[in-house]
Amino acid sequence: MADVARLAGVSSQTVSRVSNGYAGVNEETRRQVLAAMKELGYRPNSAARALKRGEFRTIGVITFTLSTTGNVRTLEAIATSAAAEGYAVTLLPVAMPTQDEVRGAFSRLEELAVDAVIVIMEVHLLDAATVTLPPHVQVVVVDSDAGDRYTVVDTDQHSGSRIAVRHLLDLGHRTVWHLGGPEDSFAAQRRTDAWRSALEEAGRPVPPLVRGDWSAESGYRVGLELAAQQECTAVFAANDQMALGLLRALHERGRRVPEDVSVIGFDDIPEAGSFLPPLTTLHQDFAEVGRLCVEAVLRKMRQVGPERGTTLVPTRLVERASTAPPPVGGGGGG
Amino acid sequence: MADVARLAGVSSQTVSRVSNGYAGVNEETRRQVLAAMKELGYRPNSAARALKRGEFRTIGVITFTLSTTGNVRTLEAIATSAAAEGYAVTLLPVAMPTQDEVRGAFSRLEELAVDAVIVIMEVHLLDAATVTLPPHVQVVVVDSDAGDRYTVVDTDQHSGSRIAVRHLLDLGHRTVWHLGGPEDSFAAQRRTDAWRSALEEAGRPVPPLVRGDWSAESGYRVGLELAAQQECTAVFAANDQMALGLLRALHERGRRVPEDVSVIGFDDIPEAGSFLPPLTTLHQDFAEVGRLCVEAVLRKMRQVGPERGTTLVPTRLVERASTAPPPVGGGGGG
DNA sequence: CACCGCGATGTTTACGCAAACATCAGCCCT
DNA sequence: AGGGCTGATGTTTGCGTAAACATCGCGGTG
Numbered sequence A, B: 001m002a003d004v005a006r007l008a009g010v011s012s013q014t015v016s017r018v019s020n021g022y023a024g025v026n027e028e029t030r031r032q033v034l035a036a037m038k039e040l041g042y043r044p045n046s047a048a049r050a051l052k053r054g055e056f057r058t059i060g061v062i063t064f065t066l067s068t069t070g071n072v073r074t075l076e077a078i079a080t081s082a083a084a085e086g087y088a089v090t091l092l093p094v095a096m097p098t099q100d101e102v103r104g105a106f107s108r109l110e111e112l113a114v115d116a117v118i119v120i121m122e123v124h125l126l127d128a129a130t131v132t133l134p135p136h137v138q139v140v141v142v143d144s145d146a147g148d149r150y151t152v153v154d155t156d157q158h159s160g161s162r163i164a165v166r167h168l169l170d171l172g173h174r175t176v177w178h179l180g181g182p183e184d185s186f187a188a189q190r191r192t193d194a195w196r197s198a199l200e201e202a203g204r205p206v207p208p209l210v211r212g213d214w215s216a217e218s219g220y221r222v223g224l225e226l227a228a229q230q231e232c233t234a235v236f237a238a239n240d241q242m243a244l245g246l247l248r249a250l251h252e253r254g255r256r257v258p259e260d261v262s263v264i265g266f267d268d269i270p271e272a273g274s275f276l277p278p279l280t281t282l283h284q285d286f287a288e289v290g291r292l293c294v295e296a297v298l299r300k301m302r303q304v305g306p307e308r309g310t311t312l313v314p315t316r317l318v319e320r321a322s323t324a325p326p327p328v329g330g331g332g333g334g
Numbered sequence C: 001c002a003c004c005g006c007g008a009t010g011t012t013t014a015c016g017c018a019a020a021c022a023t024c025a026g027c028c029c030t
Numbered sequence D: 001a002g003g004g005c006t007g008a009t010g011t012t013t014g015c016g017t018a019a020a021c022a023t024c025g026c027g028g029t030g
Helices: A002-008 A012-019 A028-042 A048-053 A069-084 A099-110 A123-126 A157-170 A185-203 A217-228 A242-250 A270-274 A288-304 B001-009 B013-018 B027-040 B046-053 B069-084 B100-108 B123-130 B157-170 B187-203 B214-230 B240-252 B272-273 B284-304
Strands: A056-064 A088-094 A116-120 A138-142 A149-153 A177-180 A232-235 A262-267 A280-283 A309-313 A317-319 B058-064 B090-093 B115-120 B139-140 B151-155 B177-180 B234-237 B262-268 B280-283 B309-313 B316-318
Touching: A002 A012, A002 A028, A002 A048, A012 A028, A048 A177, A056 A069, A056 A099, A069 A088, A069 A116, A069 B284, A088 A099, A088 B069, A099 A123, A138 A288, A149 A157, A149 A270, A157 A185, A157 A232, A157 A280, A157 A317, A177 A217, A177 A242, A177 B240, A242 A270, A242 B139, A242 B272, A270 B001, A270 B214, A270 B240, A288 A309, A288 B234, B001 B013, B001 B027, B013 B027, B058 B069, B058 B100, B069 B090, B069 B284, B090 B100, B115 B284, B123 B240, B139 B234, B139 B284, B151 B157, B151 B284, B157 B187, B157 B234, B157 B262, B157 B280, B157 B316, B177 B214, B177 B240, B214 B240, B214 B272, B234 B240, B234 B284, B240 B262, B240 B272, B284 B309
Parallel strands: A056 A088, A056 A116, A116 A138, A138 A149, A149 A309, A177 A232, A232 A262, A262 A280, B058 B090, B058 B115, B115 B139, B139 B151, B151 B309, B177 B234, B234 B262, B262 B280
Antiparallel strands: A088 B090, A280 A317, B280 B316
């Protein structure tokens, strides 16, 4: 910076002013400084800047696994939104869903150059990891019900699941089975709760719950059980990957989709439209979730209060070929 | 830090020594300092550290889109490996594959706190973006053939594709069709080249090339054309998503897989085993690619020379149900 | 016994930047 | 004409840390 100042014949402070786009610099002077910067290939040192300003312009994202579409898409949206606001995004992967790993991520975070944190994770683990964060670091959480302790942004799992169940009931199915996600996931839990309450509200029997672990493979395994239930004509799978496995299981057991069994998923992954048959599912707007996370965290940073509460992003039903009215004489009559 | 020093009754330099794990500190003193740190909730300020040390312990990852499995898995592996080495990872998303966007990412990078950059991107764009990087910033590229200008780490696309073609020929197919990836992708280009050369080497006819854009949807569209070719008994799809679309197209046109047509993919995405039928494909070791990227970039940072060259990670054939010998009287006789 | 060497610790300094304050010239007002 | 105001610029200072150097005490050695 001193070199630039010398070359431009000004003080280093003026260089700083130009570099930060401050007003109150003569147009002529500004041009000279910019020319000098360019000639010397000057780049501001972000460490010094951060030290002086007391902020890093960086948001940390803690995420357990990038193997689910949702996490990835949300992360991408966060990174894009953050970039638009002049913030960088630092990734803090948690290799295993263990307490130690989570604690480790948070403690790495402690010495990390971030002003705020967005957590994309099952919050069961977050709770237990009683880590004291640097006091000024703001936190926003995705996939949680901890709205009273953190600011939460999430897809509206509840209403989405109700839409799924309603869609199948409206087609004439007597009831809807559910291929749920893992027990330790809040998202899975909420989808399951909504499924049950929607059925109860409609006065329909609630079939036994079966669970997978989000993977297509688990959907296949559990799907084989469902395929054996002749009275099962409609299944709400908690995500599209499991729905894929379910489709395969049904196919192998000779149960046609949607003629014999209707299947609805959740997520609307890009491949869902290419399943056999194309999958009816609930579209999640991950881009919006990510955008809102960044917005929330920046608002918290800029304002004072630690504003808590939950923001929900609606889902949208995408009808494809995997859902249809029940077979006549089958489970119909709802 | 001064507070800690005061509380522990030592100088701030001793605190620094403890904080950085230097030898030459009395065990008794060290304990006192650690206790003081804990009591005061001291955390080293990474900005000041970076300023003093002249390095950020951070690696930037520039990536265009996180919508492909490969990019995501590689990114995840990079983040994990980097964390193991005490490095953080900063994400630099490039929203659109345009020159301007790439240039933008690189210029954001210029003021960003990174010591090195890993680029996961089609390098066609990278070339044109003649940005002058900060001189000390090392670059490693994934998916490129620019081994003479950058250090490159990539999956061995060529040998993987040859294995795919050989597998189908060995099953008895006369030749192998190819559903290629987009023209502007180096990875796609290499897979296509390898397909062609493997056929030529075996003295087989080279069917006309069809291309998709990596998406399942495009695989379906193009797949409809392939399905119309009665002499087509074996297809090598450049990735699993397009293979999924192809499977759907073949199904809709009444061509059974693998009885009438064999299909092989590339990537081995987690869902591939749940396709209908389960997809034979080439497994890419993205974790290894990511690990090697970090290793390479750290080696470059620590040593002097800008060591160039290419490291290839081998693929592995995963046989599932989508490949079989050709129908008798069909395209057989290879 | 004086001196050297070494381990343990303290003191000084500079990293690059930007806020705070200081300066200075030109201008308007009374 | 003098005072005060404004806009443009320069000077000083300190952010928190760690390298470099200084110091200090102790035990061993000639």
